[in-house]
Amino acid sequence: GDSVTQMEGPVTLSEEAFLTINCTYTATGYPSLFWYVQYPGEGLQLLLKATKADDKGSNKGFEATYRKETTSFHLEKGSVQVSDSAVYFCALTAYQTGANNLFFGTGTRLTVIP
Amino acid sequence: EPEVTQTPSHQVTQMGQEVILRCVPISNHLYFYWYRQILGQKVEFLVSFYNNEISEKSEIFDDQFSVERPDGSNFTLKIRSTKLEDSAMYFCASRRRTVNTEAFFGQGTRLTVV
Numbered sequence: 001g002d003s004v005t006q007m008e009g010p011v012t013l014s015e016e017a018f019l020t021i022n023c024t025y026t027a028t029g030y031p032s033l034f035w036y037v038q039y040p041g042e043g044l045q046l047l048l049k050a051t052k053a054d055d056k057g058s059n060k061g062f063e064a065t066y067r068k069e070t071t072s073f074h075l076e077k078g079s080v081q082v083s084d085s086a087v088y089f090c091a092l093t094a095y096q097t098g099a100n101n102l103f104f105g106t107g108t109r110l111t112v113i114p
Numbered sequence: 115e116p117e118v119t120q121t122p123s124h125q126v127t128q129m130g131q132e133v134i135l136r137c138v139p140i141s142n143h144l145y146f147y148w149y150r151q152i153l154g155q156k157v158e159f160l161v162s163f164y165n166n167e168i169s170e171k172s173e174i175f176d177d178q179f180s181v182e183r184p185d186g187s188n189f190t191l192k193i194r195s196t197k198l199e200d201s202a203m204y205f206c207a208s209r210r211r212t213v214n215t216e217a218f219f220g221q222g223t224r225l226t227v228v
Contacts (some may be wrong), residue, residue, distance in 0.1 A: 017218065019228060036214060044157070044219040089157060101170060102207075102217055104157040 002027045006090045012039040013040070013080055013112050020107045021075040023064075023090035026057030031094040032075040033057075033066055034102070047075075080112045116140045117188030120206050122221035127196055127227055135191045135223045146189045146218065148181065150174070163189065173185045180226070216221040 007022040025031060035047040035057070053068035062077045063080030073090060090105040119138045127133050139146050150159040150199065161181055162169040178194045189208075193200055203224050207217040 038205075043221040044207075046216040046218075049216060100145075100163050101159050102149075104149075105162070106156040 001093060002031065002103050004092055004093050004103055004105040005062065007108055008106070009079070009087075009110070011033050011108060011110045013110070015082055015112055015114050019075070019080045019084075019110065021040075021090075021110070023073045023075065023105060025071050025090075025092050026086045027071075027092060028092045029094040031092040033064070033092075034075055034091040035062070035064055035073070035075050036089040036091055036104075038089065038107070040086070044089065067108040067109040082112045082114055085110055085112050118205075118206055118218050118220035119209055120223050122160075122223060123221065124224045125226070127225070129198060129227055130195050133193050133196055133225065135204050135206075135225070137189045137191070137220055138187060138207065139189055139208030140210075140218055141187075143168075143208035143218075145209040145212050145217075146183070147172075147209075148191045149205045149207065149219075151154070151201040151205065151222075152202045160191070160204075193225075196225075198227050201225055201227045 003020045003026045005024050009082045032051045034049045037047045038044050048059040050057040050066035056065045062071050063095055064075045087107045087109045089101045093100045093102050121136045146163040149157050150155045159172050161171040161175045180192045182190050203222045205222045206220045207218045211216050
């Protein structure tokens with residue numbers, strides 16, 4: 001079945017450090033891929049998405065490229081800030097009959113220290 | 115900006131009691147979902163709803179759970195007889211259409227069963 005495997009956390013970085021959170025997927029079709037972010041005490045917000053191979057999603061300095069050959073969608077940011085501290089979830093949805101549910105990874109908690 | 119709203123934000127209930135969690139999805143959306151997140155764990159799919167019926171449900175969504183869209187506006191999740199292990203954050207989500215579009219999530223209802 002469709003699934004997402006996400007890098008285990010937690011991750012602690014100093015401000016301005018480079019961030020990578022790995023995400024790989026398994027899907028029978030051609031999924032759309034998403035990164036959601038959950039700030040402390042809040043719900044899930046879409047951070048970025050990519051809907052086909054080689055697409056790059058980007059938002060707020062974060063980027064992720066849809067790599068079909070490696071079935072990956074790694075999240076990167078060149079210089080993290082304290083305000084980026086949150087839990088990051090990789091997710092996919094693949095075309096099937098029905099409502100095409102989102103499947104989430106386990107989440108990676110990022111803490112950025114000044 | 116349109117948003118998904120959930121009420122209440124926090125619900126405490128005694129084991130064995132019935133609870134109803136309420137959601138107002140975004141008005142022109144067609145697909146509706148409930149997810150839950152046990153503290154510190156992954157976001158788990160419960161059920162999807164489309165065209166006034168359940169589209170898909172997970173193993174978690176047993177006979178104790180039901181969903182309803184009673185008036186074309188609200189989308190409710192009922193737990194008939196709560197158990198301690200139902201304690202979690204419950205997220206409602208909606209989508210305009212599937213596959214390439216993002217799901218918009220509410221802020222969640224924290225359910226505590228005592």
